[in-house]
Each structure stands twice: as C-alpha cells, then as structure tokens.
Ligand code: SF4
C-alpha cells in the first residue's frame with residue numbers, strides 16, 4: 001500500500017473524493033463491455049483507491065483497456081464518475097513517465113493527436129502507417145499478429161473506398177492549432 005501516493009491522489013479533486021461513496025455493489029463491473037479484457041474490474045480499481053493503494057490501480061492493464069464508454073457511470077447508484085477516475089489515472093500515469101501496462105494504447109492516442117495537430121482532422125491511412133511503424137518496436141507476443149490484423153483490415157477499408165490516399169485539410173485547422181497551442185505551448189504532442 002502506498003499511503004504517500006494515495007494521499008496526494010486524494011487531494012486531486014471531486015472525481016477522486018467520490019470514490020469513498022462506493023459500497024462495492026459491482027454494478028459498474030457487471031455492465032462494463034470490456035471487463036473480459038481487464039486484469040482488475042472497475043469496482044476493484046475503486047476499491048484500491050479507497051484503500052489509498054493508487055499504485056495497484058496505476059499498474060493495472062484496466063486503465064488502458066477502459067473505452068470511456070461511461071456505462072459504469074450510468075449504472076452506479078452513487079453517481080461515481082468511474083470513467084473520469086480511469087481518465088485521471090491514465091493522465092497521472094503519463095505524467096509519471098512510467099512504462100504503461102498496455103503500451104499500444106497510449107501510443108495510439110499519441111499518434112492520433114499528432115495526426116489531428118498536423119492536418120486539423122484525421123487522415124486514416126497516415127494514422128495507420130505511423131501507428132503500425134511505431135508499434136513494431138513495442139514488446140509483446142501478440143504485437144505482430146495484431147499488426148497483421150490491422151493491416152488486413154486497412155487494406156479491406158482501402159479497397160472499399162473508405163480510406164483516401166491523400167489527407168484532406170480540415171476547415172477548422174486554425175482553431176485546432178489554437179487548441180494545441182493552448183494545451184502544449186505549440187509543442188508537438
Ligand atoms: S457501481 Fe458505483 S457503488 Fe457500485 S461498485 Fe461500482 S463504483 Fe461502487
């Protein structure tokens with residue numbers, strides 16, 4: 001148990017204070033569509049936070065598997081923002097500079113945001129190329145299989161005309177650039 005980390009965690013605000021209302025009814029976990037892929041179920045993440053064991057939550061695969069669908073939030077009888085807690089845990093993890101349990105997920109987010117910053121919108125082909133190229137360096141047995149699956153899927157989409165060869169510049173490119181400038185001081189994501 002990491003009391004120090006837990007204590008700083010609790011100071012962070014309402015989304016964390018809410019976890020103390022949890023009475024472990026498990027409705028969040030029972031409704032979560034990606035619970036099958038999680039190592040800790042949503043109610044277990046909340047339980048660790050209640051016991052100030054932030055480290056266990058941060059080290060889990062769960063925080064990267066969560067799809068932010070908010071099903072848990074709508075099912076929780078105590079209106080706990082579980083999706084918000086997952087979001088904040090991901091944020092804390094990235095800020096800590098540690099290696100994530102599911103490295104492909106933050107890599108995809110990073111590549112996705114880079115694409116938005118560059119074109120003002122997503123160019124699927126470029127996103128897939130960059131993501132696949134960076135992903136090849138990640139450790140993990142299933143990586144190659146996943147990459148081949150993604151490539152096959154990309155080819156199918158291309159052949160059906162769902163992916164264009166060239167990027168389209170988004171009309172709101174300057175507004176998007178302003179958002180990135182505000183958030184990152186004009187640095188790349
Ligand atoms: S649904 Fe809400 S109260 Fe029930 S276990 Fe999940 S977070 Fe706790």
Ligand code: SF4
Nearest residue numbers: 032066067069070072
């Ligand atoms: S927001 Fe995350 S934890 Fe909640 S139900 Fe969706 S995938 Fe599961």
